Amino acid sequence: MKTMTKKERVFSxxxxxxxxxxxxxxxxSVATVEMMDLVDAPFPEACxxxxxxxxxxxxxxxxxxxxxxAPYFSIIQESSAIxxxxxxxxxxxxxxxxxxxxxxxxxxxxxxxKDFLEHKDTKVIIDSIKILRxxxxxDIPIIGKTMGPWTLAYHVFGVEKFLLGTIDNPSETKLAxxxxxxxxxxxxxxxxxxxxxxxxxxxxATGDLVSxxxxxxFLQELHxxxxxxxxxxxxxHICGQTVDRMPAIAETGMHAFHFDSKNKPQEAMNAxxxxxxxxGNINNPxxxxxxxxxxxxxxxxxxxxxxxxIIAPECAIPLKTKSENLIAITEGVSDWISEHNKN
Amino acid sequence: MRVFEVRExxxxxxxxxxMDPNFHNITVGLFIKNxxxxxxxYSKIEGVKSRLNTIRDKMVELGGLKSIDKDFKLKxxxxxxxxxxxxxxxxxxxxxDPGFKFDNGPISASDNKTRLSxxxxxxxxxxxxxxxxxxxxxxxRPIIRIRAVVGGFVKYGECIKLNDxxxxxxxxxxxDEYVRILLPYARNVSAVxxxxxxxxxxxxxxxQTLGFSQ
Numbered sequence: 001m002k003t004m005t006k007k008e009r010v011f012s013x014x015x016x017x018x019x020x021x022x023x024x025x026x027x028x029s030v031a032t033v034e035m036m037d038l039v040d041a042p043f044p045e046a047c048x049x050x051x052x053x054x055x056x057x058x059x060x061x062x063x064x065x066x067x068x069x070a071p072y073f074s075i076i077q078e079s080s081a082i083x084x085x086x087x088x089x090x091x092x093x094x095x096x097x098x099x100x101x102x103x104x105x106x107x108x109x110x111x112x113x114k115d116f117l118e119h120k121d122t123k124v125i126i127d128s129i130k131i132l133r134x135x136x137x138x139d140i141p142i143i144g145k146t147m148g149p150w151t152l153a154y155h156v157f158g159v160e161k162f163l164l165g166t167i168d169n170p171s172e173t174k175l176a177x178x179x180x181x182x183x184x185x186x187x188x189x190x191x192x193x194x195x196x197x198x199x200x201x202x203x204x205a206t207g208d209l210v211s212x213x214x215x216x217x218f219l220q221e222l223h224x225x226x227x228x229x230x231x232x233x234x235x236x237h238i239c240g241q242t243v244d245r246m247p248a249i250a251e252t253g254m255h256a257f258h259f260d261s262k263n264k265p266q267e268a269m270n271a272x273x274x275x276x277x278x279x280g281n282i283n284n285p286x287x288x289x290x291x292x293x294x295x296x297x298x299x300x301x302x303x304x305x306x307x308x309x310i311i312a313p314e315c316a317i318p319l320k321t322k323s324e325n326l327i328a329i330t331e332g333v334s335d336w337i338s339e340h341n342k343n
Numbered sequence: 344m345r346v347f348e349v350r351e352x353x354x355x356x357x358x359x360x361x362m363d364p365n366f367h368n369i370t371v372g373l374f375i376k377n378x379x380x381x382x383x384x385y386s387k388i389e390g391v392k393s394r395l396n397t398i399r400d401k402m403v404e405l406g407g408l409k410s411i412d413k414d415f416k417l418k419x420x421x422x423x424x425x426x427x428x429x430x431x432x433x434x435x436x437x438x439x440d441p442g443f444k445f446d447n448g449p450i451s452a453s454d455n456k457t458r459l460s461x462x463x464x465x466x467x468x469x470x471x472x473x474x475x476x477x478x479x480x481x482x483x484r485p486i487i488r489i490r491a492v493v494g495g496f497v498k499y500g501e502c503i504k505l506n507d508x509x510x511x512x513x514x515x516x517x518x519d520e521y522v523r524i525l526l527p528y529a530r531n532v533s534a535v536x537x538x539x540x541x542x543x544x545x546x547x548x549x550x551q552t553l554g555f556s557q
Contacts, residue, residue, distance in 0.1 A: 094548055096554065206555060319361065
């Protein structure tokens, strides 16, 4: 098979078609403290300056030879632009929203600020995508990211209040999600206009908090609608145990699901029945963070043996991940191909 | 240097300190290839070379390692490659004030759970260098605390417990420098474990750290 460009490879994998080799592409983030030093783009500044953001994101290609670039590192850019109470942290930690101090109480409060896309913390991603598109041309896929309404609801209402509302007043919850999805569309479309080829939609209806039935009740329809309306492939990301909702996710029409290591690759593949591509699921907190390159490669093999289409860490990688373990992901794919060809 | 060059030249990363409090919060790594250690940072801030050599020199001073005539590099003498103490040594060499020195006298430290002080004395017994833990001060059953300290050395120094009061290193040799480094950790394993867990959680993105689960 002829050698594909990175973009051809990732798009073929997203469409569950043949590839010259399985791509390595993290739809969430590959930022590390070492790379922040290498390109002089530390957190939190790299989340707030387009130039620094693009510089740090580019290391995914220039240093680790992954098959894509994903410049939105965290999950808080929209929430900052909306006006949430932010904790920007420092170089070695993720910026977060202070959800104990929510800004809205009900669906009627949900309003898109006039300057939402001009706000520094949304504009940084849009401008970074433009820089990366110019620098890398059209052969490298750029993966944008736009938060789903469920995640935004945690940020603006607070986790506990929002989840209690799903029991006390489900129709109010649905109304809130319906209104919040406007942010998902606005920011996603702005990133596509800037040059994003693919969008990740993190929407944390995680198994740690809600059942698979919740996904069907509150989110499946919204996600199906997104898959129809966005003009680029979508990758849904949900952390934690999700195998119980994977069959529903597979029916949304999204191109791929980025899954957590709490789900075994084979059970995940069985659950989605080849109706959606899977991206994942190298364990972050133990394997990538503290184990050896041999352990990383073992997990790569497990994913590839199960038929996972795109190999990736399960989520945004720990900021203190050692570089050798990231290189080991790509090497693991090469080793698997060599072994596969031998047999 | 690029990532692949660092890996090729310096080997694998043993330990990473994400923010050096003594030099512009740069990230510093300890790499190992064969028996050569390299202290390295990707930072290009002015003065970084000098800072890395200072860390290297501190590791030699505190850990009994051997400096070699190349920037950032040091050699692990035979028997000195014991991973956990080496990692603690590196972290201390980066994070402690550059002027920090160990006392050269007897190895001792106060217990932070009781009013006892721990004393560690080593002696050669039949080609085995044995470290014996004792206490000074008042406590109803000091052996409980002594046993805990020996357990700490087994956990963090990969040592062998000989009895409730004594231990030796795996190579049965003298490693006073490592004993000095490890004693503050060995005397309070639960607090150290909490510290390590907190450190490991920093920079992780998951449902817990995002605040999405309890």
